[in-house]
Amino acid sequence: MRVLDRKVFRDLWAMKSQVLAIGLVIAGGVATYVMSLSTMDSLQTTQAAFYREASFAHVFGSLKRAPEALADRLRAIPGVRTLETRVVAEVKLELDGYPNPVTGRLVSLPDDGQPSLNRLHFREGRRPVGDREVVVSEAFARSHGFRPGNGLGAVINGRHRRLTIVGVALSPEYIFQFKPGSIFPDFERYGVLWMARTGLAAAYNMEGAFNDVTLGIESGIHPKDVIERLDLALRPYGGLGAYDRTDQISHRYLSEEFKQLGQMAFLFPVIFMGVAVFLLNVVVSRLVATQRELAATLKAFGYRDRDIGLHYLKLILAVVVLGGLGGILAGVWMGQGLSRMYMVFYRFPYLHYLLDPKVPGTAIVLSAGA
Numbered sequence: 001m002r003v004l005d006r007k008v009f010r011d012l013w014a015m016k017s018q019v020l021a022i023g024l025v026i027a028g029g030v031a032t033y034v035m036s037l038s039t040m041d042s043l044q045t046t047q048a049a050f051y052r053e054a055s056f057a058h059v060f061g062s063l064k065r066a067p068e069a070l071a072d073r074l075r076a077i078p079g080v081r082t083l084e085t086r087v088v089a090e091v092k093l094e095l096d097g098y099p100n101p102v103t104g105r106l107v108s109l110p111d112d113g114q115p116s117l118n119r120l121h122f123r124e125g126r127r128p129v130g131d132r133e134v135v136v137s138e139a140f141a142r143s144h145g146f147r148p149g150n151g152l153g154a155v156i157n158g159r160h161r162r163l164t165i166v167g168v169a170l171s172p173e174y175i176f177q178f179k180p181g182s183i184f185p186d187f188e189r190y191g192v193l194w195m196a197r198t199g200l201a202a203a204y205n206m207e208g209a210f211n212d213v214t215l216g217i218e219s220g221i222h223p224k225d226v227i228e229r230l231d232l233a234l235r236p237y238g239g240l241g242a243y244d245r246t247d248q249i250s251h252r253y254l255s256e257e258f259k260q261l262g263q264m265a266f267l268f269p270v271i272f273m274g275v276a277v278f279l280l281n282v283v284v285s286r287l288v289a290t291q292r293e294l295a296a297t298l299k300a301f302g303y304r305d306r307d308i309g310l311h312y313l314k315l316i317l318a319v320v321v322l323g324g325l326g327g328i329l330a331g332v333w334m335g336q337g338l339s340r341m342y343m344v345f346y347r348f349p350y351l352h353y354l355l356d357p358k359v360p361g362t363a364i365v366l367s368a369g370a
Contacts, residue, residue: 022283025272025275025279026272026327027324029271029272029363030269030324030330032265033265034328034334034335035338036265037265037359038331038355038356038359040262042335042339043258043339043342043346044258045352045354050121054119054120054121054172056117056172056173057118058217058245059214059230060213060215060245061212061239061242062088062239062240063239065210068209071210074233077226077229077230079225080218080226081217083213084115084213084214085213086108086197087106087200087206088106088107088108088212089157089204090103091104091105091156092154093153093155095153096151102191103179103189104154105192105193106156107194107212110197111198117214117215117216121169122135123170124147125165125168127166127194128199129166132161132162132199133199134164134193135195136191137171137192139347140177140188143188149166151164156204170347171192172250173250175348176346177190177191178249180249185345213230223244224244227243227244276323277370287315320364331363336353339351339353
């Protein structure tokens with residue numbers, strides 16, 4: 001080992017308290033960076049996989065009432081790949097032993113199986129049959145301890161009906177589930193329920209009709225073109241205005257959350273690195289000032305300016321590497337925990353935790369550069 005390399009270790013040991021403090025600050029910045037980006041990458045990867053698996057729709061439209069025959073005209077709109085009509089209604093729910101008011105959204109399912117768009121991911125049970133069976137959203141079910149076989153009351157189109165829960169499921173349409181008009185989710189007081197199309201249509205006098213439509217569009221087609229034609233077709237039937245995936249409530253909240261994670265990955269590491277740079281500059285400047293005579297002696301023995309400068313650079317990089325490695329390990333641990341925490345509010349059927357090798361590598365490079 002070269003003499004100057006041994007001196008690096010001696011200097012590090014001599015100022016171990018300062019090295020530990022600066023290393024912890026660097027570790028904090030790196031950990032925040034790794035945690036934020038790995039969580040964002042994990043959630044985006046999981047979201048994309050679930051969207052593909054469940055065929056999440058690209059365009060959504062609501063209306064008062066339209067005959068089912070209109071669906072053929074809507075399918076003829078240029079760019080439409082898949083179209084699903086359904087019946088959707090808001091209902092009041094009555095839960096045994098729960099005194100607070102509860103509301104929910106009833107969404108129809110095809111009588112013969114899964115819909116072509118926004119397919120359900122079943123956690124438990126099976127699809128509903130008839131007008132007395134429902135599948136409930138997982139967040140709502142877990143809040144009240146519902147399992148297949150449990151029952152609840154519902155006021156459907158002014159009539160009280162006793163419903164039986166036959167399944168618990170997740171939908172890409174309700175990853176973030178909350179009552180329209182609310183700011184925060186309330187899983188206890190608002191739930192999403194799915195019922196067979198024939199039963200729900202009969203309850204609302206919607207036989208051979210629909211009041212909600214979802215569309216999957218061809219790749220390369222701009223949603224705006226489809227939405228304009230869809231609105232024009234639905235206008236005579238009380239169309240309430242179609243919108244694309246970017247304005248769908250659940251997807252919109254997820255997108256905003258990703259933006260916040262991206263901002264966190266930039267803002268907090270900058271603060272940590274700024275403090276670390278300041279502290280490191282103070283410590284190393286003081287060290288160089290106290291070792292001026294030593295540097296002169298080294299030059300007298302033939303060491304060049306480049307050798308001495310590289311020696312102090314190694315000292316700085318050693319602090320950065322120590323703090324960076326600790327920050328990466330802490331960031332991965334925190335990222336996994338943060339991802340699991342998001343799963344409480346954003347209901348995915350699974351979580352693919354992803355750590356892109358470029359993320360820790362970039363963190364170390366940025367720390368060294370700073």
